[in-house]
Amino acid sequence: MSNAGVPAQDRFEWFTDMVARDLVPVTVSSPKAADFRAEAAVLDLGPVRVSAHSHPPVRSRRPPALTRRSDPEQYQLALVEGENPMWISQHGNDSGPVRGDLVLWDTSRPFEAGTRDEDGTSRSLILHIPRTALPVNADKTDRLLARKMSARRGTGAILARFLTSLGDHATECGPGELERLGGIARDLAAVCLAEYADAAREVDTETRSRAVLERVKVFIEHNLDHPDLGPEVIAEHHHISVRSLHLLFQGEEESVSRLIRRRRLERCHADLARPELAHRSIHTVAARWGFGSAAVFSRAFREAYGLTPREHRRRSTHGAACADPQENLRSTQTRADDSLLTWLGG
Numbered sequence: 471m472s473n474a475g476v477p478a479q480d481r482f483e484w485f486t487d488m489v490a491r492d493l494v495p496v497t498v499s500s501p502k503a504a505d506f507r508a509e510a511a512v513l514d515l516g517p518v519r520v521s522a523h524s525h526p527p528v529r530s531r532r533p534p535a536l537t538r539r540s541d542p543e544q545y546q547l548a549l550v551e552g553e554n555p556m557w558i559s560q561h562g563n564d565s566g567p568v569r570g571d572l573v574l575w576d577t578s579r580p581f582e583a584g585t586r587d588e589d590g591t592s593r594s595l596i597l598h599i600p601r602t603a604l605p606v607n608a609d610k611t612d613r614l615l616a617r618k619m620s621a622r623r624g625t626g627a628i629l630a631r632f633l634t635s636l637g638d639h640a641t642e643c644g645p646g647e648l649e650r651l652g653g654i655a656r657d658l659a660a661v662c663l664a665e666y667a668d669a670a671r672e673v674d675t676e677t678r679s680r681a682v683l684e685r686v687k688v689f690i691e692h693n694l695d696h697p698d699l700g701p702e703v704i705a706e707h708h709h710i711s712v713r714s715l716h717l718l719f720q721g722e723e724e725s726v727s728r729l730i731r732r733r734r735l736e737r738c739h740a741d742l743a744r745p746e747l748a749h750r751s752i753h754t755v756a757a758r759w760g761f762g763s764a765a766v767f768s769r770a771f772r773e774a775y776g777l778t779p780r781e782h783r784r785r786s787t788h789g790a791a792c793a794d795p796q797e798n799l800r801s802t803q804t805r806a807d808d809s810l811l812t813w814l815g816g
Contacts, residue, residue, distance in 0.1 A: 472509045482506040485525060492521050493596065494532060494577045495540045501588050502526035513640055515652025518659075519598040520636060524591060527554060529584035537580055544577045545599045545611065547659055549621055549630050552593035558583035563616035572619040572626055574611075574663070576601075581616070595633045597659055605660050605677060610667040617666075625662040625681060628688050632658060657681050682708065683718045686726070694734050697760045701726055734759045735774050738767070742779055743786035752779045 473484040482503040489496060492512050500506060508525035548568075550556045555567035560581035565573050567586045575581050578601070585592045604611065621630035632655060640648065661681035686704055693699050704726065705715040719726050737759045741747050747755065753764045756779070761767035771779045 471511065472507075474507065478505045481508070484508070489530070493546065494542060494544075495536050496530040496532045497536070498528055498530045500526060500528045513636060514648070515636075515655060516645075516649030517600070517603055517652045518656050519652075520633060520655065521596045521598065522594070523596070524552065524593045526591065527585040527588050528592070529582075531582050532577075532580050534580050537578065541578050542598075543601045545574060545601060545604055546577060547572060547574045547597045547599065547663075549595040549597075549633055550592070551595070552591045554590035554592040555586040556583065556592055556594065557586055558616045560616040561612055565616045565618050568618050571621045572630070572662075573616065574614050574619070576612070576615055579615070597629075597633060597655055599656060599659060603656055604663070606664050606667060611663060614663060614666055619662070619666055625658060625665060625685070628681075628685050629655070629658040629662050631688060632684060654680060654684060658684055679718060682710070683722075686715070686718065687729070690726075690730055690733065694730070694737060694759055697757075697762050699730060699760060730760075731770060732774070734761060735771060738771065738779070739775065739782065742783045745787065748783070748787060752783070755779075 471488075473481045476484050482498075482500060485506055485508045486498045488508075488510050489498060492510065506526055508523070510524075511522045513520045548556070549572055550568045551570065553569075555569040556565075556573070557567055558565045558573055558575055558581055560575050560579055575583070601608070620626045636651065636655075640651075643651065657677045657680045660677055686708060689704060689707060690699065696703075701712050701715055705712045708715070715726060719729075722729075724732065738755055738761070741750075741755045741758070742752065750758075753767075756764060756767040761770075768779060771782075775782060777785075
């Protein structure tokens with residue numbers, strides 16, 4: 471949703487009402503209040519919610535009176551993007567400028583927050599986690615409030631990519647799938663926060679396993695072009711046995727090998743439909759995504775899509791309707807740098 475259709479004099483009020491409804495009641499001020507253009511979106515994922523926000527510079531306060539009056543009793547974990555960094559102060563901690571990283575706050579405590587500069591757009595993705603749903607000791611979690619945490623490595627990077635990919639696929643998912651995605655988001659956040667709080671032992675085995683599974687899926691997504699990608703390479707990279715890797719996939723719809731093959735086929739399917747790649751041979755496209763044998767690729771492609779790679783390319787080039795790959799597209803990991811804009815724009 472956007473306030474573009476709201477009269478200019480009412481846009482800031484629209485934003486403050488939205489923040490109170492979708493985040494938490496705060497007092498807000500802005501040097502751009504006279505014509506405040508903002509966008510927001512909220513995604514309900516069962517055990518958690520995710521909200522996206524894009525807005526000009528702001529400063530907000532949640533004083534004790536507001537905290538006593540209205541409290542959703544949540545931890546809110548933000549991935550801060552955009553050109554204007556964010557800062558927050560809470561529980562004696564000060565995050566300093568945050569951009570491209572994660573920061574956590576607690577709605578049950580007073581805080582002050584804002585954007586660093588008086589110009590530029592701030593964008594954030596916020597994961598809303600009920601306090602009772604986070605399996606990390608509250609005293610240890612308190613140490614992380616208003617502290618910058620990396621979204622560029624480890625579980626923080628996995629969580630950031632997962633959050634930014636949700637908007638691109640959420641509309642394709644039914645209620646049960648959305649609830650499962652919410653569970654994954656909660657588990658990734660729990661493991662990420664536990665690592666920073668030195669409380670990894672407090673997170674149960676099942677939660678840790680789900681987080682490792684998401685790490686594995688992201689690793690696969692980044693290495694589809696490696697012809698040697700397989701269970702042995704993946705297990706070695708994640709310091710687990712091949713048997714443990716297969717156990718991680720027991721509750722999934724497909725094995726690790728089938729996941730690799732499907733994602734490679736989907737990449738080939740997309741590239742063969744791109745006019746700017748028409749000069750590349752089919753074998754070159756297949757090899758680009760890890761297929762060493764042209765015969766194996768052609769057979770697998772026909773089994774998946776019901777036509778040969780050459781037929782698919784010809785139909786795509788001529789603009790005819792071709793086999794719909796959406797039935798085969800189940801991955802939640804896509805181009806993270808485009809998905810946030812897609813979500814906000816929708």
